[in-house]
Amino acid sequence: MEFLAGSLLELIVQTSTNLPPDVRAAMSLTAAGETPKTQSAQALDIILSNIDMAADDTGAICQDTGMPTFVVHTPVGVNQIHIRKAIREAVAEATRLGKLRPNSVDSITGKNSGNNLGAETPVFHFEQWEEDEIEVKLILKGGGCENMNAQYSVPCQLDHLGRADRNLEGVRKCILHAVWKAQGLGCAPGALGVCIGSDRAHGYELAKGQLFRTLDDVNPDPVLAQMEAEIMQEANKLGVGAMGFGGKASVIGCKIAAADRLPARFFVSVAYDCWAFRRLGVRLDASSGAITRWLYRDPSRPVERMARSEGFALTGREVTLTPPLTKAQMRALRVGDVVLITGEMFTGRDNVHAYLMKNPPPVDLNGAVLYHCGPVMLQEGERWTVKAAGPTTSMREEPYQADVIKRYGVRVVIGKGGMGPKTLAALQEFGAVYLNGIGGAAQFYARTVEEVLGVNLLEFGIPEAMWHLRVKGFAAIVTMDAHGGSLHADVQHATGEVLGTLQKA
Numbered sequence: 076m077e078f079l080a081g082s083l084l085e086l087i088v089q090t091s092t093n094l095p096p097d098v099r100a101a102m103s104l105t106a107a108g109e110t111p112k113t114q115s116a117q118a119l120d121i122i123l124s125n126i127d128m129a130a131d132d133t134g135a136i137c138q139d140t141g142m143p144t145f146v147v148h149t150p151v152g153v154n155q156i157h158i159r160k161a162i163r164e165a166v167a168e169a170t171r172l173g174k175l176r177p178n179s180v181d182s183i184t185g186k187n188s189g190n191n192l193g194a195e196t197p198v199f200h201f202e203q204w205e206e207d208e209i210e211v212k213l214i215l216k217g218g219g220c221e222n223m224n225a226q227y228s229v230p231c232q233l234d235h236l237g238r239a240d241r242n243l244e245g246v247r248k249c250i251l252h253a254v255w256k257a258q259g260l261g262c263a264p265g266a267l268g269v270c271i272g273s274d275r276a277h278g279y280e281l282a283k284g285q286l287f288r289t290l291d292d293v294n295p296d297p298v299l300a301q302m303e304a305e306i307m308q309e310a311n312k313l314g315v316g317a318m319g320f321g322g323k324a325s326v327i328g329c330k331i332a333a334a335d336r337l338p339a340r341f342f343v344s345v346a347y348d349c350w351a352f353r354r355l356g357v358r359l360d361a362s363s364g365a366i367t368r369w370l371y372r373d374p375s376r377p378v379e380r381m382a383r384s385e386g387f388a389l390t391g392r393e394v395t396l397t398p399p400l401t402k403a404q405m406r407a408l409r410v411g412d413v414v415l416i417t418g419e420m421f422t423g424r425d426n427v428h429a430y431l432m433k434n435p436p437p438v439d440l441n442g443a444v445l446y447h448c449g450p451v452m453l454q455e456g457e458r459w460t461v462k463a464a465g466p467t468t469s470m471r472e473e474p475y476q477a478d479v480i481k482r483y484g485v486r487v488v489i490g491k492g493g494m495g496p497k498t499l500a501a502l503q504e505f506g507a508v509y510l511n512g513i514g515g516a517a518q519f520y521a522r523t524v525e526e527v528l529g530v531n532l533l534e535f536g537i538p539e540a541m542w543h544l545r546v547k548g549f550a551a552i553v554t555m556d557a558h559g560g561s562l563h564a565d566v567q568h569a570t571g572e573v574l575g576t577l578q579k580a
């Protein structure tokens with residue numbers, strides 16, 4: 076197996092950095108269909124550029140490189156212990172090279188292992204088969220979209236849709252409800268894997284398994300094929316749009332499996348993947364470990380360019396912000412304004428927010444920009460460089476954010492997916508704004524970082540540390556302002572009304 080290590084590393088690197096052709100095609104179609112000059116169209120422009128940047132530089136498409144999940148088929152007689160060990164080594168090496176973010180956190184101690192190896196990490200599913208080659212498929216599904224997975228036990232009552240019964244109409248309602256509930260929190264437009272039936276644990280597993288189908292395939296079961304087509308049509312009427320900004324596309328794919336269930340229970344499990352839908356696979360020669368064929372991509376074909384423009388088309392109406400910022404500057408901003416930040420900012424996510432509730436900040440946050448981001452960083456000597464740095468889901472900080480704004484004078488919070496009423500009230504009371512960055516645009520934002528000025532709280536691990544960055548032209552959209560305005564609340568309300576119209580008589 077002299078080529079096994081190299082083949083597995085290449086699989087991980089390609090999966091993290093080069094979106095598969097079926098996802099590229101779906102994203103191109105989505106962008107072409109969006110209304111020009113809308114916020115959703117702007118987000119899609121950045122996303123398309125980001126896809127190109129990641130492939131050009133072999134950089135992580137999104138800074139959240141997810142939970143590496145491997146599905147491996149081996150011929151009878153192949154040593155699966157050996158394959159598992161080789162995969163673990165390849166994961167650690169890809170992490171060392173900055174192609175994967177160190178994402179594995181001990182659930183008891185909170186310590187990041189630093190190499191993506193830990194208890195039950197990565198995730199393996201091994202199967203034997205009667206073919207001669209080894210097949211390794213990999214999916215990298217990030218935390219933001221994983222949080223948007225949903226499981227329904229029907230019959231149940233759903234917002235805007237009424238009762239979902241134990242029949243296909245009930246299933247349809249559950250899937251549409253999951254898309255509506257996700258809004259932009261899972262970096263819409265998303266791809267759905269669905270399982271009808273089974274039990275709780277296996278239902279989720281089968282739903283995730285559907286994400287290994289290509290987006291353009293057709294379900295061999297005509298009933299499920301019809302449901303997949305119907306969901307695509309109806310979900311894309313909702314108006315969630317890219318990043319939940321409101322727009323035409325809410326999903327790029329829907330793949331459904333059905334499994335038998337016990338008479339007493341009926342689950343509908345939905346696995347929601349983001350636009351950064353990273354999954355690839357390889358066939359390996361069982362004696363050498365060399366790649367004989369790629370799945371989902373043809374490496375002999377040139378990688379198709381995605382960008383329609385230079386990422387973010389400037390209109391001249393953008394507001395430039397240079398921290399430290401004042402209340403008056405914040406009160407002058409309104410939902411929908413596009414801002415460009417030039418100057419210093421600090422990253423901070425879950426651990427930093429929890430820390431700030433009990434301890435003073437290690438830096439001066441008065442007038443500061445706080446960026447919900449867990450970047451991919453590499454250290455060369457004393458110097459740190461940013462390899463990927465898009466926004467993370469902000470809603471996790473909802474219990475803390477209002478206090479952090481009040482106590483320390485933060486003026487701008489940047490993240491994705493929006494925040495709740497407590498933060499909105501604090502923005503209004505203390506004169507601050509929330510900016511939505513483009514989720515998954517990790518390469519795009521990494522290029523705005525001119526210098527890493529320092530780091531605090533590194534003991535929390537690289538993604539959770541407080542990084543001090545100097546950026547130039549960091550673009551984001553005001554989605555919650557200091558006057559009580561929230562684009563997220565508006566879109567949720569409007570899409571909820573549309574959801575209600577999708578009830579069948």
Ligand code: SF4
Nearest residue numbers: 137217219262349515
């Ligand atoms: S694109 Fe969004 S949901 Fe997907 S992994 Fe990145 S941050 Fe998470």
